[in-house]
Amino acid sequence: MRKHSMHAARAAVRSAGVYGDSIADGALSRLSALPISILSDALIDEKVSSLVLERLNGGRAGLVSGLYGQARFAEARARIEAVKRHKDEVLQMIDQQAGELGISVWAIKGLAAESAYPERMVRDLGDLDLMVATVDDAIRLTARLRTAGYDFDNLEWPWVKKSLESGVIYGQFNLNDGALENRPTIDLHFGGYSVRHCGLHPLDTGEQEPGLSYYDIQQNLPLIVANAAGDHDITTKDLNDLALALQNPSVDWDRLLRQLEAIKLLEFFKHMAEQLDATPLRRLYRDSALPPRLKKVRAETPAPRVSLMRHRRWAATVRHAYALGARHSYARAMVTTLSAARYYWGHRMVKVRSRAVRPGPRLPRLVNWTCVRLIPAAMVKQLRNGDDGAVAGPSFLPVRGIQRSLSAELTAIRSPVGDIIRTCLGDFVPAVYHVDDPWQRLSEGTK
Structure with a gap:
């Protein structure tokens, strides 16, 4: 029911939020009839809150006040105002x-x-x-x-x-x-x-x-x-x-x-x-x-819609990955398709392994279809502990190993605690889905 209501709310916001003078009569009035929680979400999702607020300020101060009473709306507006x-x-x-x-x-x-x-x-x-x-x-x-x-x-x-x-x-x-x-x-x-x-x-x-x-x-x-x-x-x-x-x-x-x-x-x-x-x-x-x-272009399937949005995004991304891979070979198309299907089905949050793998994790091959996260070494402990506070700890790991230059500023080090990416910004731990804590390895005596 809420998704159906959100579809209607976003349609109403679109009528009131297009840029120009051709705004339909009653477009702003229809916003007042929507539940305030759904309207506030629709304004943020349609990304026209500044334009619509300017139009609402002409005589709907109560509606504007109600919008700012919604936590998600207030937070988004604070970010926009900061910009x-x-x-x-x-x-x-x-x-x-x-x-x-x-x-x-x-x-x-x-x-x-x-x-x-x-x-x-x-x-x-x-x-x-x-x-x-x-x-x-x-x-x-x-x-x-x-x-x-x-x-x-x-x-x-x-x-x-x-x-x-x-x-x-x-x-x-x-x-x-x-x-x-x-x-x-x-x-x-x-x-x-x-x-x-x-x-x-x-x-x-x-x-x-x-x-x-x-x-x-x-x-x-x-x-x-x-x-x-x-x-x-x-x-x-x-x-x-x-x-x-x-x-x-x-x-x-x-x-x-x-x-x-x-x-x-x-x-x-x-x-x-x-x-x-x-x-x-x-x-x-x-x-x-x-x-x-x-005129002769066929629209992509599935179409972008509010209903089943995450599933539609997944399906469209997987189809797109296949189309790009197939330009090179069917083998590459299979790799890009399967990797997209896996990567976009979940929430793509890097997790710290509860038990370290042996030997240390290696840098994945750098290719178009693998998103390699570079987690600052100083932040890995926080990721393991679920702490989102300020960064604490040294930026460089006390490790050495065989070095390989990836660019003038990127160096891969094959160390006893796993592969490390070293830059002038500090050391980074590469990860796709999971990451080991190199500090834990060092404390356990891995040399």
Whole structure:
């Protein structure tokens, strides 16, 4: 019953939250008829709380007050407001630090998309998404950000993959400031943008001076689509971004469709177009260059919907993994499909083994379809104890072993306690599903 109610609530929020002047009469009034707990969740899920709140503040103060009385809504709004308050100072710091290091940094996704909005503050931003060219750039920039108070998020570990075709190591570092009311979280992507289980959208940049710059709308659109596809959920915010792109004459839609086909997301994009066509912005879509170009494209199955959302996401991700793998061989398709089926069925939380394996765990092969988490050595004890407090303990393990360079800043060490990844940031324990505590091994006398 709640899922049915949530579907109706999200539809009502979509009618009230599309960006533009063509809001249907009564769209805001219909929000008042919804249960406040369901409405608050729908606003967060559709990611248009800033825009809808601005419209509600015109005469529905009681409804706004009720929304802030919902814990999830209040927490999400606190995060969004933190981004608004501190975004400029954080980006200025990153620009300065990157310039000093000689690193090019690009603002992507929401940071890049908001420039298309005449009133930027109405687009929800939950964090700051940035891109650098290489894992080495990410490590060097992270070292500077650590001195400025940022550190790894102990709920979302750093992770890496490697493209077998290009040899590029890509992934993401999630960094936070430790307190919700402080500076916003930074999602630092490197090597390109990861697409679902085993896809990679490569860097779409030319020569760039060191420091911070922004993806333009053409460069950013594939990332907007890929982000929605990763969640297998199309939000009103996504549709607003697409609608504003349709109004930009500089967008080369043929180029975008080729890029989406290269990462097998053209069929998912068809769903985005169809959902935009079902909003008050349908005329904008129908008058654009997209309908004839998408006429023969078959929409992806299963379709993104509220009902059975996790199962739909799993099925779509597995099918997508097969499609990407089959481009190379049926053997690879089987590997990508089975690994996606296993990885996305559960909650993908790394667990500490109750009993250490012998010999020590090894670094998994770096490939497109294996997400290798890099757990800071200083955090492994906390993970074992279920403690999410501040990081405590040394960053480097007192171990030695055969070394193998993965990049200029990444070194794999085959040590008696297992394989360790050493960087200037400290040592990391690689893991996919399970991790051993190297400190426990050392205390037990493993040399």
